[in-house]
Amino acid sequence: MEIPLKGRADLRIGDIAALMRHARKSASYKPALLKALVRCCGQSDDLHISLNSIGREFTKLYWNQTVVYHLRQAASLSKESMAVKLIRRIAQAYKAHDLARLPAAGRAEIDRQMSRLLTVNVLSAFHASRPPGMPPLFQWEPGQDHVAITPKAHAFLKTQAAALELVANFYWAEFLEGCNRLAPRIVQKVSRDGASRKSLQKYFKILSEESNLQCFYCEALLGEQRAPTVDHVIPWSFLLEDDIWDLVLACARCNSSKSDWLPDRAFIEKLLVRNRDLSRDGISLAIGEPEVERLYEAAISVEWPRSWSP
Secondary structure, eight states, X not given: OOOXXXXXXXXXXXXXXXHHHTSOXXXXXHHHHHHHHHHHHHHOOOSEEEXXXXXXXXXXXXXXXXXXXXXXXXXXXXXXXXXXXXXXXXXXXXXXXXXXXXXXXXXXXXXXXXXXXXXXXXXXXXXXXXXXXXXXXOXXXXXXXXXXOOHHHHHHHHHTHHHHHHHHHHHHXXXXXXXXXXXXXXXXXXXXXXXXXXXXXXXXXXXXXXXXXXXTTTOOBOSSSSOEXXXXXXXXXXXXXXXXXXXXXXXXXHHHHHTTOOBOHHHHHHHHHHHHHHHHTTOOOSSOHHHHHHHXXXXXXXXXXXXXXX
């Protein structure tokens, strides 16, 4: 159904914030749709934005949150949104962790499914919490394969992109905090487009001196036969931090096998003992033992993949 244009003809950041604030808190589709529209307008001046283009942006937005950061988009797994279920199914079917490595067939399938999802109470529900006097951001009717926006709306989405993304990120993070109560750095996880990481090479010397060049997990000697790597015991994708209290030397085999899983609890006990050794050697740690244990329990509470052992 076409939304009539009533009241003033200009769009305002405050109206978008009010629309998000008064929306039903049952899913994260509204902030996701706002971010997708902003990005589509930044890529093209076309006033007809295809559902395929929006669906492709949906895939990008939900992939890292679901596959990399393991954030829930509902209070329990049984109530997860269709977007999350689609991504989990495709990620498992193609054994893909990074979206960039998803085969073309898998990417085409998930983008197509996402574009269909938009027609099921996503596009039609977006303006339900629109404040009085606010013009619609777009128009869409069932059966159409695109949304239509006015030149003014396009200019608003393009020129106010940074502010609109901040609004979307805030309300998306606020929603996720209710579903992932103990997960750290939710705002950063919502804001990031990719899981970019820094080199851990600077920690290698310190860790080598403390580990006797043994793998933290399987305790094999490290060298030519077992290439040494630096690993996060509690996964980086949960913490988004590179602090030495969480870093250990591991053989490449264990590092690859563990991936972003939580290790068995015995390795947390072993990490605490290792951290005491670091402290005795005068190395300052940014966290105490109770905090390490709480972070491990927090990851378990949000159903992070766990109990890995070599």
